[in-house]
Amino acid sequence: MLALSGVNTHINLYHILQGVDLVVPRGELTMLLGRNGAGKTTTLRTIMGLWRASAGRIDLGGADIAGMATPSVAQLGVAYVPENMSIFAGLTVRENLLLAARERSFDESRLARIFKLFPAMQKFWNSLAGNLSGGQKQMLAISRAIVEPRRLLLIDEPTKGLAPAIIANMIEAFRELKLETTILLVEQNFNVARELGDSVAVMDSGRVVHSGRMADLARDEALQTRLLGLSLDSHQ
Amino acid sequence: MLGTVLSGDYPRSRLLTAILIAILAGLALAPFVFPGTRSLNVAAKILIFIVLVASYDLLLGYTGIVSFAHTMFFGIGGYGIGIAAAKLGPTWGSLALGGGIALVLAVALAFCIGLLSLRVKTIFFAMITLAVASFFLILASQLSWLTGGEDGLNYKLPGLLLPGTRLVEAPVLGVEITGRLVSYYIVFLAALALFLLLLRVVNSPFGKVLLSIRENEFRAEALGYRTVVYRTIANCLAAATAAAAGILYALWLRYTGPDTTLSFNIMIDILLMVVIGGMGTMYGAVLGATIFVLAQNYLQDLMKLASGAAQGIPLLPNLLHPDRWLLWLGVLFIVCVYYFPLGIVGRLRQKTSRPN
Structure with missing residues (x-):
């Protein structure tokens, strides 16, 4: 590869x-x-x-x-998840993920998978990413990398x-x-x-x-x- | 319906909503509620500066681009109308031609300046815009055969827009329906449409990419976004909107000159309005422009009243003397920046937001 x-x-x-x-x-x-x-x-x-x-x-x-x-x-x-929870703090969880979706829309099955892996993403869907805890920010960073294949x-x-x-x-x-x-x-x-x-x-x-x-x-x-x-x- | 008009970007604070509704109502009904030439001039200037400041917010607040060339685009719009009306005559065709050329020129210049951001960033980009804007200001002063030089251009407009044109014989609600009123409502509707358009832009996926570039350009690139392309498009959009604001100002004033459009004092005013209102909020442009233009026009009157009321108290009448209005304007800004580091809109939204 x-x-x-x-x-x-x-x-x-x-x-x-x-x-x-x-x-x-x-x-x-x-x-x-x-x-x-x-x-x-x-x-x-x-x-x-x-x-x-x-x-x-x-x-x-x-x-x-x-x-x-x-x-x-x-x-x-190729998706890159840098260290230090590299999320966009001024955007919501949804907007952070949408940025990584090149078609500007979500694949519902992948989204369901992300929610299964990281339930906090669903819970804080419309919250500002900057308000998440450290662990949740890291989950968001990884979710952003896998929102598309x-x-x-x-x-x-x-x-x-x-x-x-x-x-x-x-x-x-x-x-x-x-x-x-x-x-x-x-x-x-x-x-x-x-x-x-x-x-x-x-x-x-x-x-x-x-x-x-x-x-x-x-x-x-x-x-x-x-x-x-x-x-x-x-x-x- | 309202969500569609506001592109889903609600004020998110009751107090802010109330203030915005009051400003909108005040501006919509200004000719009837605040009759008089001076108050109508102030209302029109507020409308035009809302558009100008919102377009600068698209650059500074949403994309993180510091540009000092914004008044240049404002001036291009103004001179487009001014030169066309003065040289080709006061017809709708000449205004459309002048306005169209101004918009194209503004976008083309913004495109060239935007491409420079390929090589230079942040403060160096700001310095380049400052140099280009200075060059343009000198050009406008020197090409007096075209621009009227330091004196600027006075011109006529089509009859429908002239103050002397009376559209309805009898006054409506005590106000005469003249060309001036038509001009005001053209400015009002155009400013409202441009503001809502900018609100749509910043809340679109494109706007979210701009925000991500402002937060961290490398991260945005790592997601696959060519940040130079996005920054250049933002630059062109902001320039076109600033030029449109310049067109409206030229239509309103029936005069275009370096002091009313290209001056660096206006650039500083725009910066202050963005900071006071709140960067990256769009609604901040409405509050910033309204407070600033009102203070510029009425602070002296207010101080005259206060100075009169304070007679007999030592020192105070002198401090509140109308001649010292700039001092108090400065104090007002320092207080604003100190107590509202996120701007008034940021502060109001912060107050109402709840922890998750």
Whole structure:
């Protein structure tokens, strides 16, 4: 579905992504793990065209999308849920979702599914998104990404700062979502990653340093320590 | 029915609804309730500035674009009518031609300025609009053979719109039905239609995209919206509406000059009216324009009365002297901005909104 090869990204004077090679298999939920500053968010933003890749190829279903403008990438069916509950606070829940529906109308069956996954969306349908709680804002951000069928979902730290009960709700939602679409999910919470991931890529210093099956990484504590623990130690 | 007319955007506050109804009734019945040349001039100016300020709110309040070229579009509308009427004669055909050319020119210029936002944003875009507006002001002053220079243009209008034209012999409700009354109701109906059109625009899906761009341009792009296209369309719409307001002002005044249309003082007035009324609310334009124009015209009279009443009290008569009206106008604005940071409409809506 998505393959990055030798992707480099510069942000001003900083060389953030230094040759990222990453494969996101179709129909799977791929976890992108790594310490803070490893380049996970920059990878998502580069795929989305929000940062321009200075070198490398980003292949989406056979087409090179590196260098494409963000709206063009979105129109190819890629939805991006940035971290920090990226909703439009001045619009209602309904208007937030309508913005993401390109036909300017809702598919009732998808809407029913969103309400089943996140009942709060129905309850606060005509409320201003800015008045929702943190968890509800995150639910809205994810609902906006799935209000239409998408080829690929890029989701950045969806459980950050959320209460455990809401995290459990999110995990259930992602379990359902991965049945219908391909997902690349950045996550700091290893327990969430273990619960959800089919495949995994671990980043460090702007490169992917490990990729494989999530189940293998979850079983291998030594590998976890080496990839996630060692990397932390090396930067202390 | 009302929901359709207001595009589903109700005032959402009882007090605000009452104020808006009072303003609408006052403006609709102004020739009968407030007879006299001065009060009719004030009412017409309020109507025209409601449209002008609402069109600026589409840019600033709904799209987050800071432009200083709005009076330029207002002036293009005014000069379109002025030049056509002065050079081609006071016929309906010349007014239609002048108004049409002005609208096309305003949209074309706004399109070019809007495309500049591809490369420059926020303050740099504002600076470019300031430069273009300054250039236009100088152009209007220098091309005196066409624009009348600093003196502006005086012109006649078709007979139906002239104050001397009496349409009905006997007065109706004590008011003579003249061309002036016809002009007023043309301004009233056109202003009402333009305001409702803008209300429709901001409540359409297009308007919601503009709001999303104002909140976060990157997020809007990530949803697949080409923000430059939307910003350019908003710029063109606002320019066309401002030019239409300029056309109405020129029809009302039968005069077009740099001071009445292109001046930067008017730009500052528009900014103040938007801020006082409440950005991104549309109804804020109604309140802002009404309060501001009334204060501009009647604050001095009010102070004269207050100064007379305060005779004998030390210092107060001097402070309230009519010559100090600008000082009190300034105080009024500071108080408004301090106590109503969301504007009057924002504040009134905030008071009535309930937590979920």
